[in-house]
Amino acid sequence: MVRRRCTSIVILPVIVLLTVLSVTISESMAADDGCNRFEGSWVSDPSYPLYDSSVCPFLRKQFDCQKNGRPDKSYLGYRWQPTGCNLTRYDVNDFFTKFSGKKILFVGDSLSLNQWQSLTCMLHAGNPNATYNLTQQQPMYSFQFPEYNLTINMQWHQFLVDVDVEPTGRILKLESIKGGDAWTDFDLLIFDSWHWWFYIPPQQPWDFIQLGNETKKDMNRIEAFKIGLGTWAKWVDSALDHSRTKVFYQGISASHYHGIDFGKPTAQGCYKETQPILGSKSPAPPSPGIGIVKNILGQMNNPPFFLDVSLLTQLRPDAHPQKYGASKTGGDCTHWCLAGVPDTWNLLLYASL
Ligand SMILES: *[C@@H]1O[C@H](CO)[C@@H](O)[C@H](O)[C@H]1NC(C)=O
Ligand SMILES: *[C@@H]1O[C@H](CO)[C@@H](O)[C@H](O)[C@H]1NC(C)=O
Ligand SMILES: *[C@@H]1O[C@H](CO)[C@@H](O)[C@H](O)[C@H]1NC(C)=O
Ligand SMILES: *[C@@H]1O[C@H](CO)[C@@H](O)[C@H](O)[C@H]1NC(C)=O
Ligand SMILES: *[C@@H]1O[C@H](CO)[C@@H](O)[C@H](O)[C@H]1NC(C)=O
Helix, strand or coil: CHHHHHHHHHHHHHHHHHHHHHHHCCCCCCCCCCCCCCCEEEEECCCCCCCCHHHCCCCCHHHCCCCCCCCCCHHHCEEEEECCCCCCCCCHHHHHHHHCCCEEEEEECHHHHHHHHHHHHHHHHHCCCCCCEEEEECCEEEEEEHHHCEEEEEEECCCCCEEEEECCEEEEECCCCHHHHHHCCCCEEEECCCHHHHCCCCCCCCCEEEECCEEECCCCHHHHHHHHHHHHHHHHHHHCCCCCCEEEECCCCCCCCCHHHHCCCCCCCCCCCCCCCCCCCCCCCCCCHHHHHHHHHHCCCCCCEECCCHHHHHCCHHHCCECCCCCCCCCECCCCCCCCHHHHHHHHHHHCC
8 A cells, every 4th residue: 555655664663663662661551440451452252243344334445345346254243351451241231321411522633433343333233222313514523322312423633733735835834733622522532643644745735744833845754643642632632521521542553565564575565464463462562653753642741541442453464344334446444344452442441431
C-alpha cells in the first residue's frame, strides 16, 4: 500500500530512539487490582465472536468482511486473555446498565470509527428489540438508544487539532483546538490520532502547517504530532469537567503491510493470514508513536485512561479486512473486520469504567 510506504519512510529513522525512550518511561497501566489487562495473549474460544455481524444492519461495508465474501472464519474465534487476570465476561445487559444515561463520543480517524461501529453493533446485536436511531451528518455520526437514554457518537477529526480552510489553502493549526467546543458535553470521550500525520499528497488533507506565527509548507511529522497532541493534552486538562467526563486515549492500532512485523518476512501484507500470533510477544517492536503518546499522557494533570491496544493488535495480522473490505482492488491491513478486534477494545474500555 502506498500510504503505508510513506509512513515507513518518515518513521524508520526515529524507531530506534523512540524504542529506547518508551522503555525508560515508567508508566503504570495497571488497574486498581494491579492487573495490566493489555498484557496477554489471544486464546481460541468457541463462544466468540460476541455477535453475528449479519444481525448488525448498519455495519459499514468496509468492516463487514463476511458479507464481502471472506471465506475463512477462524479469525473470529479468539478471546483476549490478560496474563494476570480475567476480563469480565461479556454481558450485554450489564453493558446497557453501565452505559445507560450516558453520552459517549469517539473522536479521531477511521480506527475511531471502527471502535464506534463495534460498540454500536455489540449493543444492538445483544438487544435487537431496543429501538435505535442512527444519523450521519458529517463530520458527526450519531447513534442513539432512546429507551436507555444512551448516545454514542463518532466525530471525524483525525488530527484532534484544527484544520481551517482559508483563502490561501487548508491550514493544519498545531496550536488550535476550537473543534473541542463540540466535545465538552459528553460523559465518555475516546480519542485517537496517528496515521494521518504521515500522509503526503494527494491523501494529505492540508496545504500548510501553522505553528506560532509561522505558516510552513511542511515540517518533521513526528514533531508536528508531538505539538498537536500536546495542544490536545492541554485542552483535556483545562476544558473538561473531570468530575463528569472520563477520557480515554485509544493508543496506536497496528497495521500489517510488512511481513517482518508479524514474523513472516516474505509475506506481502496481511492478505493471506488466517491465524493470530499465539503467545504474548510480538516479533516487531511497537509503533514509535507509543512512546510519544505515553510521554505526553504522563505529563498531564488529568491523564486519560490509556487503552493500549498496541500489543493486542500487533498479534492479529489475520483479523484485518484484507481484500474483503471497502474495495476489492486494494487491500486493507489497517482496519479490523467486525465482529473482531475492536470488540475487545470496548471490553477493555468497559472493564475500566
Ligand atoms: C480465570 O478464569 C479461569 C477459568 O475460569 C480460572 O481458572 C482462573 O483461576 C481465573 N484467574 C483469575 C486470576 O481469576
Ligand atoms: C438523559 O441523559 C441526559 C444526560 O446525558 C440527562 O441530562 C437527562 O436528564 C436524561 N434523561 C432522562 C429521561 O433520563
Ligand atoms: C424480541 O422480541 C420478540 C418478540 O416480541 C421476542 O420473541 C424476543 O424474545 C425478543 N428478543 C430479545 C433478545 O429480547
Ligand atoms: C433521531 O436523531 C435525530 C438527531 O439526533 C433527531 O433529530 C431525531 O428526532 C431522532 N429520531 C427519533 C425517532 O428519535
Ligand atoms: C514570530 O515570533 C517570534 C517569537 O515570538 C518573534 O521573535 C519573531 O519576530 C516573530 N516573527 C514574525 C515574522 O512575526
